[in-house]
Structure formats: structure tokens, C-alpha cells
Amino acid sequence: MGDAAIHSYRDLKVWQQAMDLAEACYRTTREFPKDELYGMTSQIRRSAASVPANIAEGRGRETRGEFIQFLRVAQGSVKELETHLLLAERIGSMLPKDSEAILERCEAVGRMLRALIRSLQVARQ
Numbered sequence: 001m002g003d004a005a006i007h008s009y010r011d012l013k014v015w016q017q018a019m020d021l022a023e024a025c026y027r028t029t030r031e032f033p034k035d036e037l038y039g040m041t042s043q044i045r046r047s048a049a050s051v052p053a054n055i056a057e058g059r060g061r062e063t064r065g066e067f068i069q070f071l072r073v074a075q076g077s078v079k080e081l082e083t084h085l086l087l088a089e090r091i092g093s094m095l096p097k098d099s100e101a102i103l104e105r106c107e108a109v110g111r112m113l114r115a116l117i118r119s120l121q122v123a124r125q
Contacts, residue, residue, distance in 0.1 A: 009059035014112040018052035018074070021105045025081070028102060032093050040093055044084045051109060052076035062122055071117050078110045 009015050025048035029041045051074045058070025083102060089099040 001055070009056040012055065012059065012116075014109065014116055015055045017105070017109050018055055019111060021081075021102070021125050022048040022052055024105060027062075028094065028098055032086075034089070036093060040084065040088050040091070044088065046082065047077050047081040047084060050074070053084055058068075064123070068120050070118055071113055075110060075113050075117075078106050078108055082106050102106070 022045075025044050027046050032041045054070045054074040054077060058067040058074070061067055061070065083095065083104055085099045085106070088094040089096055
């Protein structure tokens, strides 16, 4: 797994973008109704934070295969987050313009995760 420029998970562009995504979710959910604090707010924040956390945890594992598995978990968290955002929009907790901006970030992170997984799989062969 040795790219000379990558010393830490913090050097990975996908982790940096995932952190930006999580931050955007935290900021956006501040505006949610207080009665959603333990519901939709919590679900969005948890799934958003899971994306960079799984990238970091996977990078810290011993093998390329384990890293790929954690990147796949991060992909799942992106899809979970997208679902919560769409639901939040449907129930009126988010304006469409707000959810669209975050959904675009989700798509970008998802593309980066897929590309990283593919590159790791090719390098493994």
C-alpha cells in the first residue's frame, strides 16, 4: 500500500472530502427541529461521520484487502447518508437546495471511493 506521498489517512483526498461532507452535514442539521435531535439529526450525523472514520480505520489496517473492505463500508455509509438526506427533504426538515448541495458531495466522495477501491484491486493483482 505504499505510495510515498501518502503517510497517513489524513493525506488521502477522499478522507479530506469525506471530512468536508461530514462537516457540512453537522452544520446543516443544526437547523433541524429540536424534536429531531435523536432521530433524523442523529442518523445523518452518524452516517456522515462514518464515512471518513471507516476510511481512516481501513488505512490503519494491516492488509490491502482489509483497507478495501473498510472503503466498501464507507461506500455503504455514503448511501445511508443519501437516504437520510432524501428523507429529511421529504419530511420538510431540509430545503431541496440544501440537500442537493450535500448530495452532490456524496456523489463526489462515492466516485473517489470507487476509484480508490479499483486502484487498490488492480495493484493487488
